[in-house]
Amino acid sequence: xxxxxxxxxxxxxxxxxxxxxxxxxxxxxxxxxxxxxxxxxxxxxxxxxxxxxxxxxxxxxxxxxxxxxxxxxxxxxxxxxxxxxxxxxxxxxxxxxxxxxxxxxxxxxxxxxxxxxxxxxxxxxxxxxxxxxxxxxxxxxxxxxxxxxxxxxxxxxxxxxxxxxxxxxxxxxxxxxxxxxxxxxxxxxxxxxxxxxxxxxxxxxxxxxxxxxxxxxxxxxxxxxxxxxxxxxxxxxxxxxxxxxxxxxxxxxxxxxxxxxxxxxxxxxxxxxxxxxxxxxxxxxxxxxxxxxxxxxxxxxxxxxxxxxxxxxxxxxxxxxxxxxxxxxxxxxxxxxxxxxxxxxxxxxxxxxxxxxxxxxxxxxxxxx
Amino acid sequence: xxxxxxxxxxxxxxxxxxxxxxxxxxxxxxxxxxxxxxxxxxxxxxxxxxxxxxxxxxxxxxxxxxxxxxxxxxxxxxxxxxxxxxxxxxxxxxxxxxxxxxxxxxxxxxxxxxxxxxxxxxxxxxxxxxxxxxxxxxxxxxxxxxxxxxxxxxxxxxxxxxxxxxxxxxxxxxxxxxxxxxxxxxxxxxxxxxxxxxxxxxxxxxxxxxxxxxxxxxxxxxxxxxxxxxxxxxxxxxxxxxxxxxxxxxxxxxxxxxxxxxxxxxxxxxxxxxxxxxxxxxxxxxxxxxxxxxxxxxxxxxxxxxxxxxxxxxxxxxxxxxxxxxxxxxxxxxxxxxxxxxxxxxxxxxxxxxxxxxxxxxxxxxxxx
Numbered sequence: 037x038x039x040x041x042x043x044x045x046x047x048x049x050x051x052x053x054x055x056x057x058x059x060x061x062x063x064x065x066x067x068x069x070x071x072x073x074x075x076x077x078x079x080x081x082x083x084x085x086x087x088x089x090x091x092x093x094x095x096x097x098x099x100x101x102x103x104x105x106x107x108x109x110x111x112x113x114x115x116x117x118x119x120x121x122x123x124x125x126x127x128x129x130x131x132x133x134x135x136x137x138x139x140x141x142x143x144x145x146x147x148x149x150x151x152x153x154x155x156x157x158x159x160x161x162x163x164x165x166x167x168x169x170x171x172x173x174x175x176x177x178x179x180x181x182x183x184x185x186x187x188x189x190x191x192x193x194x195x196x197x198x199x200x201x202x203x204x205x206x207x208x209x210x211x212x213x214x215x216x217x218x219x220x221x222x223x224x225x226x227x228x229x230x231x232x233x234x235x236x237x238x239x240x241x242x243x244x245x246x247x248x249x250x251x252x253x254x255x256x257x258x259x260x261x262x263x264x265x266x267x268x269x270x271x272x273x274x275x276x277x278x279x280x281x282x283x284x285x286x287x288x289x290x291x292x293x294x295x296x297x298x299x300x301x302x303x304x305x306x307x308x309x310x311x312x313x314x315x316x317x318x319x320x321x322x323x324x325x326x327x328x329x330x331x332x333x334x335x336x337x338x339x340x341x342x343x344x345x346x347x348x349x350x351x352x353x354x355x356x357x358x359x360x361x362x363x364x365x366x367x368x369x370x371x372x373x374x375x376x377x378x379x380x381x382x383x384x385x386x387x388x389x390x391x392x393x394x395x396x397x398x399x400x401x402x403x404x405x
Numbered sequence: 406x407x408x409x410x411x412x413x414x415x416x417x418x419x420x421x422x423x424x425x426x427x428x429x430x431x432x433x434x435x436x437x438x439x440x441x442x443x444x445x446x447x448x449x450x451x452x453x454x455x456x457x458x459x460x461x462x463x464x465x466x467x468x469x470x471x472x473x474x475x476x477x478x479x480x481x482x483x484x485x486x487x488x489x490x491x492x493x494x495x496x497x498x499x500x501x502x503x504x505x506x507x508x509x510x511x512x513x514x515x516x517x518x519x520x521x522x523x524x525x526x527x528x529x530x531x532x533x534x535x536x537x538x539x540x541x542x543x544x545x546x547x548x549x550x551x552x553x554x555x556x557x558x559x560x561x562x563x564x565x566x567x568x569x570x571x572x573x574x575x576x577x578x579x580x581x582x583x584x585x586x587x588x589x590x591x592x593x594x595x596x597x598x599x600x601x602x603x604x605x606x607x608x609x610x611x612x613x614x615x616x617x618x619x620x621x622x623x624x625x626x627x628x629x630x631x632x633x634x635x636x637x638x639x640x641x642x643x644x645x646x647x648x649x650x651x652x653x654x655x656x657x658x659x660x661x662x663x664x665x666x667x668x669x670x671x672x673x674x675x676x677x678x679x680x681x682x683x684x685x686x687x688x689x690x691x692x693x694x695x696x697x698x699x700x701x702x703x704x705x706x707x708x709x710x711x712x713x714x715x716x717x718x719x720x721x722x723x724x725x726x727x728x729x730x731x732x733x734x735x736x737x738x739x740x741x742x743x744x745x746x747x748x749x750x751x752x753x754x755x756x757x758x759x760x761x762x763x764x765x766x767x768x769x770x771x772x773x774x
Contacts, residue, residue, distance in 0.1 A: 039714050039733065056425040059448050062713065062731030062743070079428050079449070305726055305748075320721035327696055344431065345408050352689035357674055362431030364408065374431070379674075 041066055042313060043100030045087055047074035049363035049372070050106035050293045050309075053301065055080055057310035063317070068096045075363045076106075090117040097123040104271060104316045105292055108136045109176070126219075126270040126316040127291050134267050135291035138174045138200045148266045150259060151285045153278070154203040163192065165201050172200040179372075180236020205285060207278035211245055212296035215260035216311040217269040219318045224311065225257045226304055226324045229296050231276070237370065240392065243299045243331040246385060249282070256284060263289065272297065272312045295335065295372065300324075302359050303331030303379050328379035334392035336374040338367045341401030344374070351376075351395050358395055374399070410435055411682060412469030414456055416443035418732035418741070419475035419662045419678075422670065424449055426679035432686070437465045444732045445475075459486040466492040473640060473685045474661055477505045478545065495588075495639040495685040496660050503636050504660035507569045508543045517635045519628060520654045522647070523572040532561065534570050541569045548741075549605020574654060576647035580614055581665035584629035585680040586638040588687045593680065594626045595673055595693045598665050600645070606739065609761065610702045612668050612695065615754060618651070625653060632658065641666065641681045664704065664741065669693075671728050672700030672748050697748035703761035705743040707736045710770030713743070720745075720764050727764055743768070 039062045044051040047069035055076065058065045069077035069084050076082070083099075085092040087110050097103045097118055103125040115129035127135075134141045139157045146152055156164050163169070171192065173182035185204070186192050192199075213228040228248065232240040245253070260275045263286075274294030276287040297308035306314075306322025314321055341347070344362055351358055355378070362374040376395045380388045397403040408431045413420040416438035424445065427434045438446035438453050445451070454461040456479050466472045466487055472494040484498035496504070503510045508526050515521055525533050532538070540561065542551035554573070555561050561568075582597040597617065601609040614622070629644045632655075643663030645656040666677035675683075675691025683690055710716070713731055720727055724747070731743040745764045749757045766772040 038712055039731070052428065055428055055448075059421065059424055060728070060730050061717070062729075062733050079424075314721070319717055321725065322721070323725040343407055348430070348688055352683070352691065356690065356692040359429070360431075361429050362408070364431050 039063055040101035040317060041099065042316060043068065043096055043103040044076070044106050045093065045096075045103065045110055046106035047076035047082055048106055049075045049361075049365065051076035052079060052363060053293065053298075053307075053361070054106075054309045054313060056301075057307060058313055061310070061313065063313060066096070066100055068093065073366070075365050078364055088114060090114045094118060094121055094123065097121075097125070102126065102316050104312065105132070107292070108132070108290070112136065128268070128270070131267050131269060132291055134289050135273075136175060138172050138177075138288070139198065140174075141286075141289055142200060142202075144267060145263075145286050148262055150262060151283065153205045153285050156201050158192070158199045158201045159197050162189075163201055165203055169204055170202045171195055172202065174198060174200050179238075179370075183236060205278045205280060207280050207285075209245070209279040210287065211248075211256065211277045211279050211284070212241070212294070213256050213260045213275050213277070214272055214294065214297040214300065214308050215264045215269070215275065216272045216308070216315050216321055216324075217264040218315045218321055219270055220320075221265075222321050223261050223264055224306075224321045224324045225260050226297065226300055226308070227326050228253055228256045229299065231296050235370075237335070237337065237372075238295055239335055239337070239396070240389070241296050241299055241331075241333045242385065242389070243303060243326065243333075252279070252282060252284065259284065259286070271315045272308045295375075298361070298375050299331040299333045299377060301361070302377050303327055329381045330383070330385050330388055331377060331379045332385070332388045332392045333375055333377045334396035335372050336362075336376065336396055336399045338369055338371040338373050339400040339402065341399060342367055344399065347399055351398060355391050355395070358391065408432055409470035409686060410468065411685060412437065412465055412472040413445070413475050414462065414465075414472065414479055415475035416445035416451055417475055418444045418730075418734065420445035421448060421732060422662065422667075422676075422730070423475075423678045423682060425670075426676060427682055430679070430682065432682060435465070435469055437462065442735070444734050447733055457483060459483045463487060463490055463492065466490075466494070471495065471685050473681065474501070476661070477501070477659070481505065497637070497639070500636050500638055501660055503658050504642075506543050507541050507546075507657070508567065510655075510658055511569060511571075513636060514632075514655050517631055519631060520652065522574045522654050525570050527561070527568045527570045528566050531558075532570055534572055538573055539571045540564060541571065543567060543569050548607075548739075552605060574647045574649060576649050576654075578614070578648040579656065580617075580625065580646045580648050580653070581610070581663070582625050582629045582644050582646070583641055583663065583666040583669065583677050584633045584638070584644065585641045585677070585684050585690055585693075586633040587684045587690055588639055589689075590634075591690050592630050592633055593675075593690045593693045594629050595666065595669055595677070596695050597622055597625045598668065600665050604739075606704070606706065606741075607664055608704055608706070608765070609758070610665050610668055610700075611754065611758070612672060612700045612702075621648070621651060621653065628653065628655070636660075640684045641677045664744075667730070667744050668700040668702045668746060670730070671746050672696055698750045699752070699754050699757055700746060700748045701754070701757045701761045702744055702746050703765035704741050705731075705745065705765055705768045707738055707740040707742050708769040708771065710768060711736055713768065716768055720767060724760050724764070727760065
């Protein structure tokens with residue numbers, strides 16, 4: 037019955053959340069996991085291997101019609117090796133670099149004429165920026181890891197080089213927008229999302245961004261389209277932004293489904309996960325309209341709470357609208373192990389946020405009743 | 406991490422569609438399949454066996470926290486055997502009989518004071534009903550199979566006995582309502598659905614039922630609650646009804662997720678599949694509010710079209726709102742192999758129906774462009 041197999045390198049929650057839409061569409065998903073216990077490997081076919089091993093990945097790719105990523109860690113030379121051997125892999129190495137190398141990303145934004153904070157690549161010597169500023173490892177950072185506030189030369193000297201240095205932006209909000217682009221050049225954007233951070237980790241998203249002026253929303257949508265076209269994106273991408281009054285600046289790119297797009301599962305006609313599958317399979321993209329006035333997503337972070345299932349009862353009874361997503365990952369302090377989502381119409385946003393906050397606190401053990 | 410395993414006897418599309426919500430909730434699903442190729446066995450853990458083999462099922466049940474059904478075919482004595490051995494199985498044998506035996510169902514409706522057509526159990530002799538009437542095999546019928554219009558005594562004599570005879574009801578519409586009940590007695594109903602039949606097979610559902618008077622809607626919801634309580638339902642149930650002007654009559658019961666509830670996947674806050682899992686796990690039930698003004702579901706029936714995936718492109722381009730569900734079942738003439746769904750707000754129902762009809766005709770090979 038000629039249904040294709042999508043190979044996903046990585047088997048975390050992002051791969052796991054592709055399975056629902058894949059099963060609906062009849063598409064097979066195979067994941068390249070680091071262990072049988074990985075979030076997605078628990079629920080679909082998997083091959084366990086090392087994603088820096090080009091031959092292992094080539095072997096994996098040969099049982100797939102197309103290969104994509106759910107993390108940024110596959111080295112460029114490995115992606116290029118697969119491409120050289122005729123593997124259909126999206127995004128391409130040339131495109132994916134902007135998700136892997138923050139310096140390359142900054143240079144690209146500059147070339148596209150998009151708003152960057154002041155930045156420099158730094159290897160040694162006296163920096164062009166004045167203290168304090170932000171230093172980022174060009175590769176591999178996430179959830180606040182690989183990002184430092186630098187107060188003086190000594191702190192700068194202590195970090196491994198090269199670094200991306202960026203001015204400390206005095207933003208009022210952090211906003212993210214998901215955008216999808218298919219090989220045919222079709223592009224869709226979802227409603228921009230407010231991301232609320234604590235200690236460098238996103239704890240909550242609110243969609244749409246409350247009180248975002250219409251012009252700024254359009255500017256954000258257009259900016260994401262400019263990037264998607266400028267880097268020849270295939271798949272979905274999160275564009276993370278700083279809002280400073282009526283200005284926006286690009287913060288980071290993630291060329292894959294992203295935490296700030298989880299609200300789309302219930303909150304949009306087509307989720308980021310279905311859209312990613314459509315894009316890498318060269319299918320027409322789905323509608324991205326929101327299904328409700330508000331969608332509030334709360335991340336469940338690993339804490340001292342281990343009995344997840346036992347805690348569903350109270351929350352389901354408290355709020356029959358709450359949607360649960362548990363990734364079945366090993367519990368680690370501060371690690372994203374699940375999320376909850378609440379959509380609402382004709383209601384106060386504050387009430388939805390309160391419910392989501394309660395659910396998250398209860399599931400991560402902050403509230404114990 | 407103490408997540409339970411739900412065992413599902415049967416591995417067709419109904420079990421398959423439980424996997425999405427199960428994966429979201431972190432719940433494990435194991436299916437008792439007749440073959441590794443079964444729709445759900447392709448995408449989750451399965452044990453292959455014969456569902457009339459009580460020891461095989463007991464073995465299966467021992468690796469599950471709770472067992473439920475996706476078809477009516479498990480014999481009563483097998484269910485009772487499992488119950489005697491302490492297996493938590495929902496619905497219970499005592500309840501499930503009303504999904505398995507149409508004569509028992511009619512007697513129960515009568516006892517509950519609910520509107521039946523005139524009917525009789527028939528073994529031999531002159532029937533109480535006048536020709537023409539409907540004869541039904543008490544067990545095992547579906548999609549028009551096991552149902553006959555009887556014009557004369559000769560036709561009646563030719564059928565295996567016992568039979569359930571029912572007057573031919575001159576209904577204007579067929580309506581179905583999904584209802585869920587949990588062990589705690591909590592009950593939720595979804596919006597009643599119009600089911601459009603062709604040759605005894607449902608080809609389309611429309612939710613809500615167009616122009617259904619509010620009093621009739623309430624009567625239908627209340628009737629489904631009366632049945633759910635009256636038979637001590639645990640899980641979800643479809644109550645299929647005849648509408649005759651301002652009257653309704655019970656047609657059939659199905660004590661499991663049902664084709665007439667597929668619209669709830671995208672069309673309601675909580676789908677019938679998530680609700681069934683919640684109910685059998687004794688969790689509070691989810692909200693059943695519709696997410697849109699209209700939900701139109703169209704069944705894709707097996708025809709001469711075998712290239713399903715290759716036909717997605719045109720339909721996705723034609724309508725980015727269309728949701729696809731492919732069951733990955735072997736193609737057989739007239740067999741339900743998938744469905745499509747369209748939800749809509751502030752739009753003409755006729756337009757949605759037209760789009761769904763086009764998609765279904767195109768996917769089953771009636772339209773060839």
